Amino acid sequence: MTVKFNNRDPVYVQVIRHFKEQIAKGYFEPGQEIPSRRELANQLKINPNTAQRAYKEMGEQGLIFTEGNMPSCITKDEAVLKSVREELIIEAVDLFLGSIKSIDVPLSEVLELVKKKHDAESGEAEELK
Amino acid sequence: MRNFLKLLNFEVNRFFKLYLILIGVIIVSQFIGAIVVSKGFMDRADQNQLSMSQNVKEYFSFNYFFDSEWFLLPVFFSIAMLMIYVFFIWYRDWFGKNTFIYRLLMLPTDRITIYFAKLATIMLLILGLVALQILLIPIEIQIVNSIIPTDLQSHFSFYHFSSFEIWGWMYPNTFTEFILIYGVGLIFVAVLFTAILIERSYGLKGIFFAIVYGMLSFGVFFVPIILNEFSNGYFYSLEVLLMIIVVSIIVLGSAILIANHLLKYKIRV
Amino acid sequence: MIEVKNVEKKYGRKRVLKGLSFTAEKGEITCLIGINGVGKTTIMKAIMALTPINSGEILIDGEKIRKESFEKITFIPDTITMLPQMKICDAFAFMADFYKNWDPQRAEELLQFFKLDSTERIANLSKGNMAKVNMILGLALDVDYLLMDEPFSGIDIFSREQIADVFTSHLIEDRGVIITTHEISDIEHLIDRAVLIDNGEVVKEFGVEEVREKEGKSVVDVMREVYRG
Numbered sequence: 001m002t003v004k005f006n007n008r009d010p011v012y013v014q015v016i017r018h019f020k021e022q023i024a025k026g027y028f029e030p031g032q033e034i035p036s037r038r039e040l041a042n043q044l045k046i047n048p049n050t051a052q053r054a055y056k057e058m059g060e061q062g063l064i065f066t067e068g069n070m071p072s073c074i075t076k077d078e079a080v081l082k083s084v085r086e087e088l089i090i091e092a093v094d095l096f097l098g099s100i101k102s103i104d105v106p107l108s109e110v111l112e113l114v115k116k117k118h119d120a121e122s123g124e125a126e127e128l129k
Numbered sequence: 130m131r132n133f134l135k136l137l138n139f140e141v142n143r144f145f146k147l148y149l150i151l152i153g154v155i156i157v158s159q160f161i162g163a164i165v166v167s168k169g170f171m172d173r174a175d176q177n178q179l180s181m182s183q184n185v186k187e188y189f190s191f192n193y194f195f196d197s198e199w200f201l202l203p204v205f206f207s208i209a210m211l212m213i214y215v216f217f218i219w220y221r222d223w224f225g226k227n228t229f230i231y232r233l234l235m236l237p238t239d240r241i242t243i244y245f246a247k248l249a250t251i252m253l254l255i256l257g258l259v260a261l262q263i264l265l266i267p268i269e270i271q272i273v274n275s276i277i278p279t280d281l282q283s284h285f286s287f288y289h290f291s292s293f294e295i296w297g298w299m300y301p302n303t304f305t306e307f308i309l310i311y312g313v314g315l316i317f318v319a320v321l322f323t324a325i326l327i328e329r330s331y332g333l334k335g336i337f338f339a340i341v342y343g344m345l346s347f348g349v350f351f352v353p354i355i356l357n358e359f360s361n362g363y364f365y366s367l368e369v370l371l372m373i374i375v376v377s378i379i380v381l382g383s384a385i386l387i388a389n390h391l392l393k394y395k396i397r398v
Numbered sequence: 399m400i401e402v403k404n405v406e407k408k409y410g411r412k413r414v415l416k417g418l419s420f421t422a423e424k425g426e427i428t429c430l431i432g433i434n435g436v437g438k439t440t441i442m443k444a445i446m447a448l449t450p451i452n453s454g455e456i457l458i459d460g461e462k463i464r465k466e467s468f469e470k471i472t473f474i475p476d477t478i479t480m481l482p483q484m485k486i487c488d489a490f491a492f493m494a495d496f497y498k499n500w501d502p503q504r505a506e507e508l509l510q511f512f513k514l515d516s517t518e519r520i521a522n523l524s525k526g527n528m529a530k531v532n533m534i535l536g537l538a539l540d541v542d543y544l545l546m547d548e549p550f551s552g553i554d555i556f557s558r559e560q561i562a563d564v565f566t567s568h569l570i571e572d573r574g575v576i577i578t579t580h581e582i583s584d585i586e587h588l589i590d591r592a593v594l595i596d597n598g599e600v601v602k603e604f605g606v607e608e609v610r611e612k613e614g615k616s617v618v619d620v621m622r623e624v625y626r627g
Contacts (some may be wrong), residue, residue: 135496139492227477227479232480236497237496263623328531
């Protein structure tokens, strides 16, 4: 796991974001064990206190859970997982809308383009298989 | 106490290679000298046999050897080396690529232990060479005896083996004198060490204070003697001795106390 | 906790430290930031009683420094603190001899991590390797507080990465670390607190993540504000 951190956003926030992305993309399975705070700090090359903070927040947000002395795991709660996916999608949509807002173009045309591009890419992906 | 011994061991080991070289130089120079001087005499004796009469026969005096450069130069050289080391034993830890003084000052021990260890090291090095010389002299005498037959030798007395008075100081006759003389030596080195620490704590103006301190100690030390002189021998020698002991304690004590304070609160790396 | 309270220090007539105060907590990495010569190294030496202060107080866990403190706090200066003719194993033996808190296994572990040979003489080591050995002399001591002066200066980038690795490992965890460095942007994501020093005083002391959260600024951004503004 190598993540590039920027120095302006709190590192722990960036770590949580990274986890959310991994969950949304399916790299982290529900219930999957995650590295300990120490291991995470070492892998990501961050301060162990930051890793600690990130885990605390994620625990509070329900993204991860810890049973007693067992290692922490990704939540199995479908509702939470769904909302994570939604959150990221909404973020991407916001970003997208923000970029094209300044360009004067009707929404239907934009959506056409999106569909076309999407189909083209999935088509390529199919061919590669 | 344990840390003192560890540091003492460490300091002695640091100088050990050089020490062995010094010992080697002394042994080689003195042994060769014994041979050369003896042979030289024998050569002269052989020549004289032919030309001189019995009355002006030359007898070999051990002074020929013990006053020679072969014997004395390594001794002076060693004394010089040790005197330099009195300073170097401290300055070497500050200068050069290593900053070993950091490590010494960060050891979990009273910092005065460093001072004591270096002081004891110097004393041991001195006593070692003094002991070495005592051991060598009989051997050297044997070397001479193996070359020069005894009937060509004049009487040898261990008490007058050299024209130089210094030997009387290094090998005093009584134990009390030994303690006195080497005690003074110890105090001298201790005062020098404290002066060095003053310089290390205060820099340039430190050199000035160090010299003042040195002279003060020196002055205080001689008070009993001067007092006795000026009063035309008013005091019994036992009283003078007691006074000397008292000032010795004062001078040594203040050297140690000042050094302790400097090492704890004023020293700079 | 290390408390530096109102420390004044003069070199001759010049006031180098003018009532300087800050604290460093155990379990956090605190970085002293300032231009060359502002007095960062002097502060560290003062904490370790390696240089005297004119007034003020320095407390380690509430106490003034004593000989026992050297088993609780150690200093890694930017020069090696062992004799150059010693081999690395000799240096370790020396440490084991004098410090109860020396952990020989950890020293071995670090030696292997840094890929060093214990029979190598210190004088023959490259600058980067010497810095690593110096690190080991500090890290293999089971101390609560570590002071590191410019651990990255003059070191090649790979050695730097290795040393930075140490900061994210269990070797630093739970210890209080004070570090000074110029390469602040390299290690911004590793530190907990920053102490900006200028002109002998602390001009700003802050928690790094806090500032990111509340003001969206990096340490370098804050530095720019403070030193230019």
